[in-house]
Structures are given as C-alpha cells and as structure tokens.
Amino acid sequence: KPRPERRNEDFAALDQAHALHPWQHFQGMAREVPLVITEGQGCMVTDTTGRSYLDAVGGVWCTNIGLGRREMAEAIGAQALKLAYANPFVDVTNDPAALLAARLAELAPGDLNRVHFTTGGSTAVDTAVRMVSYYHHARGNPGKTDIVSRENSYHGSTYLSQSVGKRNGDRIEEFRYKTEGIHHLSCPNPYRRPAHLTEAQFCDELVAEFEALIARVGADRIGGFIAEPIQASGGIIIPPEGYLKRMWQLCQRHDILFIADEVVTGFGRIGHWFASLAEFGVQPDMITCAKGLTSGYIPLGALIFSDRIYQAMSQGPSGWFTSGYTYSGHPVACAAGLKNIEIMEREGLLPHAAKVGSYFETRLQALSHLPLVGDVRGRKLMLCVENVADKATKALLPDEANESKRISNACEEMGLLVRPIGHLNVMSPPLTITEGQVDFVVETLER
Numbered sequence: 001k002p003r004p005e006r007r008n009e010d011f012a013a014l015d016q017a018h019a020l021h022p023w024q025h026f027q028g029m030a031r032e033v034p035l036v037i038t039e040g041q042g043c044m045v046t047d048t049t050g051r052s053y054l055d056a057v058g059g060v061w062c063t064n065i066g067l068g069r070r071e072m073a074e075a076i077g078a079q080a081l082k083l084a085y086a087n088p089f090v091d092v093t094n095d096p097a098a099l100l101a102a103r104l105a106e107l108a109p110g111d112l113n114r115v116h117f118t119t120g121g122s123t124a125v126d127t128a129v130r131m132v133s134y135y136h137h138a139r140g141n142p143g144k145t146d147i148v149s150r151e152n153s154y155h156g157s158t159y160l161s162q163s164v165g166k167r168n169g170d171r172i173e174e175f176r177y178k179t180e181g182i183h184h185l186s187c188p189n190p191y192r193r194p195a196h197l198t199e200a201q202f203c204d205e206l207v208a209e210f211e212a213l214i215a216r217v218g219a220d221r222i223g224g225f226i227a228e229p230i231q232a233s234g235g236i237i238i239p240p241e242g243y244l245k246r247m248w249q250l251c252q253r254h255d256i257l258f259i260a261d262e263v264v265t266g267f268g269r270i271g272h273w274f275a276s277l278a279e280f281g282v283q284p285d286m287i288t289c290a291k292g293l294t295s296g297y298i299p300l301g302a303l304i305f306s307d308r309i310y311q312a313m314s315q316g317p318s319g320w321f322t323s324g325y326t327y328s329g330h331p332v333a334c335a336a337g338l339k340n341i342e343i344m345e346r347e348g349l350l351p352h353a354a355k356v357g358s359y360f361e362t363r364l365q366a367l368s369h370l371p372l373v374g375d376v377r378g379r380k381l382m383l384c385v386e387n388v389a390d391k392a393t394k395a396l397l398p399d400e401a402n403e404s405k406r407i408s409n410a411c412e413e414m415g416l417l418v419r420p421i422g423h424l425n426v427m428s429p430p431l432t433i434t435e436g437q438v439d440f441v442v443e444t445l446e447r
C-alpha cells in the first residue's frame with residue numbers, strides 16, 4: 001500500500017505520540033509542537049513547512065563544518081559500500097580507524113599519542129574515568145580512583161559521566177547519582193563570583209579549595225581531575241586567568257591525571273584543534289572529544305591519551321583493558337572523521353573561526369546595554385547572553401518568567417535558532433558562519 005504523504009503536523013504528532021527527547025520537560029516544553037527539521041545547508045536548516053532558520057546553535061555544538069556537504073556524504077557512502085563494519089575487538093582494525101587514530105595523535109598536543117574510539121562524548125568520558133583507575137592500579141596505587149570535577153560541569157549522560165558532571169538543574173529527586181568517590185569543586189564563574197573578591201582573589205580561592213580537598217581526601221585516593229576548558233552547557237564559563245594552569249600544576253604535583261573534556265571546545269570551536277594547550281597553557285594527560293570530530297554527520301567520540309598511560313596500563317597485573325564498544329573505531333564514522341578534518345584544513349576553518357568568532361564576541365557586546373542583559377560572554381564561536389532581573393544585583397528572574405525560552409521562541413519566529421539553557425541564550429554556530437550572518441544573529445537577538 002502506498003503510504004500517505006506526511007505534512008509537518010503529522011511528524012510533530014507522531015513525535016509527540018511516540019518519542020521521548022533528551023532533557024524533555026514533561027510540562028514545560030519550549031514550544032507547543034516540536035519543530036520538524038527536514039533539510040540543512042551550511043548554517044541554515046529548513047522545516048517541513050519550508051521555513052528557513054539560521055541555526056546559531058550548530059545542532060548541539062556540533063555541526064562545525066556546516067550541513068549538506070556532498071563530499072561528506074560521498075565519503076560516508078563510499079566507506080559504507082567498501083566496508084560498513086569491522087570488529088574492533090582484540091587485534092582487528094580497519095583502515096579508516098587506523099588512519100584517524102594517527103591523525104588525532106598528530107593534532108593532539110604534546111605526548112598524547114594513543115586513541116580509543118567511542119560512540120560519543122559520554123562514552124569517551126566514561127572510558128577516561130575508568131582509565132584513571134587502570135592507570136593508577138597498574139602503577140601500584142589501586143586506591144587512587146576518586147575523581148574531582150566541578151559544579152555546573154556537563155560531561156555526558158551515561159550513569160558514570162552524568163554523575164561526574166553536575167549541572168545543578170539536572171539533579172532531580174527521581175534519580176540517584178553515583179556519589180562515592182566523586183568530588184565537586186566550585187564552578188569557576190567570574191560573573192557570579194562573591195562580590196567582595198577580585199577575579200584574581202577568586203582564582204586563588206578556587207585553587208586553595210582544590211588544595212584543601214587533596215589534603216582532606218588524600219592524594220593517595222584522588223586519581224583524576226576532569227574539566228571542560230570552557231564549561232559549555234553549564235553556561236559558557238570562561239575560568240579566571242591562570243585557573244586551569246594552576247589546577248593542572250596541582251594535578252602534576254599529586255600524580256592526579258588531568259582529563260580535558262574537549263567535546264565542545266575541540267575541532268575549531270574556539271579556533272584550535274584542541275583548546276587546552278593552545279588557549280590555556282595546559283598539557284592534559286587525556287582529552288575526550290566527539291561532536292566536531294565528525295561535525296555531527298555521524299556519531300563518533302574519542303579518548304586521546306599518552307603513551308605513558310598506555311605503557312603503564314600494559315604492564316598492569318591483569319594485562320587487560322576491559323572497556324570498549326561494538327562501534328569503537330566504526331569504519332564509516334572514522335571515514336567521516338578523516339574527511340571532516342581534511343575539509344577543516346583545506347578551507348582554513350580554524351583561522352576563520354578565530355576571526356569571525358572575534359567579530360561575534362565584539363558584536364554581541366552591543367546587547368550589554370539592554371535592561372534584561374546581565375552578562376554577554378564567550379570566546380570565539382562559544383557565546384551566550386545571561387538574562388537577569390536586576391543588572392546591579394545580578395538577581396535572576398523567577399523560573400516561571402521563562403525569559404530565555406521566550407527569547408528563543410521569538411527568535412525562531414524571526415528565522416533564528418538560539419538555545420535556551422536556564423537563564424541563558426547560547427550560541428555555537430558552524431565554523432563557516434559569515435560576518436553577515438553574525439550581524440543577523442545579533443540584530444535578531446536585539447529585536
């Protein structure tokens with residue numbers, strides 16, 4: 001039987017009848033019916049009614065090279081025909097996975113030379129946390145398994161990665177997080193620092209807090225520290241000057257592995273392949289990445305780590321690394337990753353992101369004078385506007401005011417997608433965005 005052609009309302013109704021979305025709010029949906037996106041080209045997406053929007057969110061921080069690239073589709077299609085799948089377990093590999101591992105080793109800073117492929121960011125973080133235990137155990141420190149993270153961090157949505165992260169709004173009664181062996185330090189948010197502290201004093205306090213935690217819990221128990229160089233969905237938090245470097249130095253002093261969660265900051269979002277060393281002077285022991293690794297064309301994540309960690313684990317008493325996924329090193333996903341990197345290099349998208357991102361930072365400041373806007377912040381193509389009830393006290397509007405959702409909905413009416421997170425409107429467009437498109441984003445937001 002031929003199926004009837006479906007219209008926008010049909011898809012929305014089917015979705016509402018059968019789907020459950022990530023972070024769906026059962027009572028407070030952002031809009032009455034879901035937006036049904038059917039096409040995408042560059043920074044633009046189109047819904048089933050034919051309306052176009054500039055997607056300033058870049059999917060979910062991930063469509064870095066922009067949508068609709070024929071050569072990505074061809075690379076994915078060609079690999080699917082040639083070899084759609086290969087078992088990644090025990091001494092079997094495939095050519096795209098081997099090539100991409102070598103490419104990532106070249107692009108990663110310093111001695112990060114080994115890659116374990118995962119299915120996305122959450123599973124990369126999960127693996128990193130487990131690797132901390134493998135590493136220290138192999139070196140004769142089996143008690144060094146605790147993980148230190150920060151308030152307002154987001155590290156994924158598996159049980160372990162969500163427990164390591166702690167976006168305060170996500171912590172609800174109905175769900176029990178893993179708490180044993182996980183410690184959360186203060187969020188390094190300069191805008192919301194205690195009023196009596198300068199930014200430098202605030203930084204001193206944050207570092208002292210970590211020192212005190214190490215003294216209290218013991219360096220023989222703390223195995224790893226995980227940090228997004230810039231906290232992304234926690235609210236585009238750029239830490240105080242010198243903070244990450246000082247936290248890293250503490251890690252080095254106490255044999256604590258530094259895990260940089262670059263799921264958002266990697267692959268050009270702030271103008272570098274990876275932000276830790278290039279932007280913040282930190283040489284991490286591990287990097288987790290996903291999203292921009294394939295620009296969202298197909299799922300893939302990676303944990304990049306050093307030979308030193310590899311060697312230590314390989315000499316451990318059990319001789320096993322008992323972690324991995326059916327889709328680790330998926331040939332089609334790795335072929336997409338290779339093509340994605342090739343496009344970024346050939347088109348100079350990293351320097352472009354740095355340039356257009358600086359322009360965006362400056363242009364967005366134009367919104368600072370608006371009565372609702374408490375803070376405008378960001379770096380390159382990771383930006384947000386924080387809405388407040390009172391600019392002087394920084395008091396927030398009540399949640400019921402839904403101001404960032406109302407702003408996002410109004411922008412949508414004007415052909416722009418920005419993301420409401422709490423009291424923020426967040427932007428992370430494709431790296432291909434032009435200055436003209438930045439002007440449109442800022443002017444629309446201002447209206």
Ligand code: PLP
Pocket residue numbers: 060119120121122123125154155156157228232233261262263264290291301
């Ligand atoms: N880490 C960070 C910093 C993220 O922002 C995200 C997702 O937004 C993740 C990890 C989880 O990645 P995924 O959703 O691919 O599992």
